[in-house]
Amino acid sequence: MAFLDDRYLLSGDTAVGLYEGVQALPIIDAHNHADVRALAEDRHFSDIWEAEAATDHYVWECLRKRGVPERLLTGAADNRDKWQALAEAFPDLVGNPTYEWVHLDLKRRFGIEATIDRDSAAAIWERTRAALAEPGMSQQALIRAMGVEAMCSTDDPVDSLEHHQRLQSSPLAGVVRPTFRPDRAMAIFKPDWRDYVGRLEQRVNGRFEHVRDLVAALQVTHDYFAENRCVASDHGVEVPYGYQVSEADADAAFCKARRAQALSPAECVGFMSYILNEVAEMDAAKGWVFQLHMGAVRDVRERLRQDLGPDTGGDVSDHATELLRPLNPLLNRFDDRLQIVLYHLNPIHTGTLAQLTRAYGAKVNLGVAWWLNDSWIGMKRQLEYIGSVDALMNLAGMVSDSRKVMSYGSRHEMFRRTLADVVGAMVDRGQMPLRLAERLVTHLCYERPKTLFGLV
Amino acid sequence: MAFLDDRYLLSGDTAVGLYEGVQALPIIDAHNHADVRALAEDRHFSDIWEAEAATDHYVWECLRKRGVPERLLTGAADNRDKWQALAEAFPDLVGNPTYEWVHLDLKRRFGIEATIDRDSAAAIWERTRAALAEPGMSQQALIRAMGVEAMCSTDDPVDSLEHHQRLQSSPLAGVVRPTFRPDRAMAIFKPDWRDYVGRLEQRVNGRFEHVRDLVAALQVTHDYFAENRCVASDHGVEVPYGYQVSEADADAAFCKARRAQALSPAECVGFMSYILNEVAEMDAAKGWVFQLHMGAVRDVRERLRQDLGPDTGGDVSDHATELLRPLNPLLNRFDDRLQIVLYHLNPIHTGTLAQLTRAYGAKVNLGVAWWLNDSWIGMKRQLEYIGSVDALMNLAGMVSDSRKVMSYGSRHEMFRRTLADVVGAMVDRGQMPLRLAERLVTHLCYERPKTLFGLV
């Protein structure tokens, strides 16, 4: 088959038929890392490097594997040279989803069929540079062109949400929503936690004597997010800190940390568990969705963290990470009164989490394969398996998790094709009637996330 | 392909041919949870809910995922309403093996081709209700109609085995055997352990001063099970308690627990390890098969345990569960003098266990993918992998592990089709001659469990 052919990822006629039924559905992207300011300002990307690579550590990591130096990734080189370096390394990246996503973007957004390499680099640069200046290529126009009906960015509690507000009087009015992500308030083990708490004090114009004051401030911002159409919180945690901890214990840790005293690991875990449970209570009270992104071990490569800061490619996951023991107390506490979505990064955790979501009934849901796991093979293996334990119909739906506006269409296209392929194969094996397969696929691509997150 | 077509789960002609060769072989079901009393009384199921769902927490869990309330699952609603609720939710469960098993039962046992939904519910209810009253649908008749040649139920040491005895003068004479499962005697950490030990004292008309008295009582019941045609023990354990522990240490724990003193985790593990090893000695002496069902973390969802009791759907497994370290001492102790079958629940444990069974020669065997793992994809991934490490010929064979008489045929049919498909694909890739593939498949579907368990 030709590269990115119409039947891309679809191995049978049943899969093709299923995909055709969902191909044109609007996109619901309930979790991403959109630059809301750039969206609100309706910026244009200056060039294809900025659009495809400048903010995308997926691309950096792949290029590092092929020896591209930092100067041409995150350094001072100009974008034209960076694009050239990317183009020269790109043929070495076949098999990685980044290769497919970027080419899909070129094909769908620019009508470019050429593959990226040393020879095509210049022509693609020129052609995309011209195209990106067109009115139809502003960030808001891109969102509309990709058929995004609803999307949720990821925002800190101290965020003013001014850009979200500004978007309400743009052509994207009603489309973009914030998500409440209080990771920094929780991360008591980090050196900048005290500074962050100071910012939160400023935000509510208060002074925190005790952990209850911090929680009260989070409640204020939680309410404010709700006024700004937020429907979900999200939490990036290495271990799901779901232990049940008393206010007194959490307060003791809080007070020590405020005085810059060192905490034991158990004190850190206790504090984080306390805050996570408190935010879950806020979510339950408002009917929000509580999302846990679990298992990322951050910044393991020290050089990247030192030279470039956090979240620049040194993040991995660990098969040995415990999930069941720390997560279960929270699941029990909120049994049937909180919509929960669990995302996991290491494919090894699929079985444990699918069995857990099965056990907890209608409101505990598995999220789509996340981050390093959201490739074709990662999603395929997850989708093939989870329905055998949990109900596939309960999957929370695709989220792009992306910083890169340009890629939302390609991300959702890969998911829809993979889902159609997995479900099509089930039909072809006689495991379900075609009519119900069509219903399942449509549900997961559109109604499911829309209803679950209340994006109406 | 049509749903549950003749080629269901068979992706090539080779697989079809292999399946045709084993389709009609008698069923050997060496581990299940049959209600022996109901069998002995040759009861009829009152209706399709009772036959398919009333005792099956697989079904409850799936329906809970789709929001069906307990009243319509385990509660006071009448069976007709429960069936209607099931039927309305069932189309949402495509992709889950329960969807396939129940439809297979309808097709094979009742000749019903319709799919279950809101519209078909009433007609299926009526038709199956009439059919279930027919003489050919008594529980004994069902067992015979499914071609079950031998089956082993799961029984407590204190069981009188009266129903097994009664079956010996029924048309199922010689078919049903008990299995010795002393979980309750081992579970020293449970609140009802002391009561249970009292029942065991009554059973042997004795008074246990020391752990050796408990072991002696187990020996008495073990002997009694042997007289009643038992050929295997079975043990449901979160961690395989195979540590080597002295009688003195086990006795100290026993005496403390009898006096209602709290035990440390290490004392519990020590006691359970001691008992497990002692039962393994009894099995070795009699030439029984020692079965370990490992890795189930029980009753994690507290609400279910509180409202409905244990084993009602709150059971999961954990990728992080240790197997090698606790199991290895037992494997060494009984090296080559005990037939062992290891069953696992989390797909992540396949590699560790397959490598372990490989290392221990002819008498340590892998069991089929268990419980939440015995779906099409669970069995397929296990069967594809284990032969690459262990010998596929050494797999212990299919067991239904089911409480539900109606389902034995469908469970074994899914296994046979999956096995034929996996082995057929090996033939189609040139990995083995067809003739030996036929031999392998026939062996695993029939001779292997028959010989391993001595069901002759």
Added chain:
Amino acid sequence: MAFLDDRYLLSGDTAVGLYEGVQALPIIDAHNHADVRALAEDRHFSDIWEAEAATDHYVWECLRKRGVPERLLTGAADNRDKWQALAEAFPDLVGNPTYEWVHLDLKRRFGIEATIDRDSAAAIWERTRAALAEPGMSQQALIRAMGVEAMCSTDDPVDSLEHHQRLQSSPLAGVVRPTFRPDRAMAIFKPDWRDYVGRLEQRVNGRFEHVRDLVAALQVTHDYFAENRCVASDHGVEVPYGYQVSEADADAAFCKARRAQALSPAECVGFMSYILNEVAEMDAAKGWVFQLHMGAVRDVRERLRQDLGPDTGGDVSDHATELLRPLNPLLNRFDDRLQIVLYHLNPIHTGTLAQLTRAYGAKVNLGVAWWLNDSWIGMKRQLEYIGSVDALMNLAGMVSDSRKVMSYGSRHEMFRRTLADVVGAMVDRGQMPLRLAERLVTHLCYERPKTLFGLV
């Protein structure tokens, strides 16, 4: 398809085409356990048992699973009887790669198409016995016939490398290289460590007062290996001991162990970590490749270790083995200044390691699926997955890891077919252009290991 047909393991025309392109490429086998003395002496195998089974614990383990007694495996029986026992059990081993490898050897090296069984055993014995006496079947001739361009054996630092030297004036001049494997110097927890240190003292004609003397002796042998064309070190470790430990702490452990005092586990880990880091420094200074074979839990089956010694079949892996935490300090210390190859045995570790190699850029590489994992299914699942995270182009290439000269061709053939099949399927799904798939496959089968290990 017929057994071992031309399309063996190749499921589509694209895969066939890709395989045809790499089928005849020379073999680069950068890690094996060749008997270099036998090679240097250009010995002939006396018979097919000696060639295929006498040194291969893969074969022993499989035959043990089918009840073949030690007498006919590792015992005193004569080779003819051992071969007969193998032949009688062999049809039971379909599905295990050993079945395919041995038949591939017969087909490729002897032109024998028959399958091995009771009836064919005698004829195969006679025919291979005659063939093995032919000049074209000496060990050197076999290496040449299989197209081995470069291969690296595994050697102890105290080895004189005399056989490697002798090979330099043979027809294999330039082909065979040693690998520096100081496992015994590291294994301070083993009873024979002190004896071994004595041998190392003899080797350098010195007396070790402190750990620095041991390290200096390793440096002497490291240099000597370099003079003898060595390009890599290799380390077999259960856990990757990459912790950063001070010389003082390592020396304290060293001095205690030398005085035959018992060490704590932490002292053992500290010492081993220190030595591993020191050898990595030597490798970095010389531009060698540093290979870690991780996760083998050795000699779990005590009977085998007692009766036959280590490495005779009682080796397994454990899903629960920690890799990230102990390995990461070493990866950070040598960031971008050492070529590292990570091999893993338990399929569960693939995700963690692929994500880790992704994070560390161009010099940290994943090795091919190792040992019990290098079957068709083990390699297929690894190859399908790792490109989705890491760059497939960065895979370190196939290594046979074998003691058995006869098998190098079959091992590399299985890898090449599996790779062609995995990549061919990617082309058939539209995930990459055919032209780049051809380039990728050729690269991994030949240029990649040649360049990575500097085998020029």
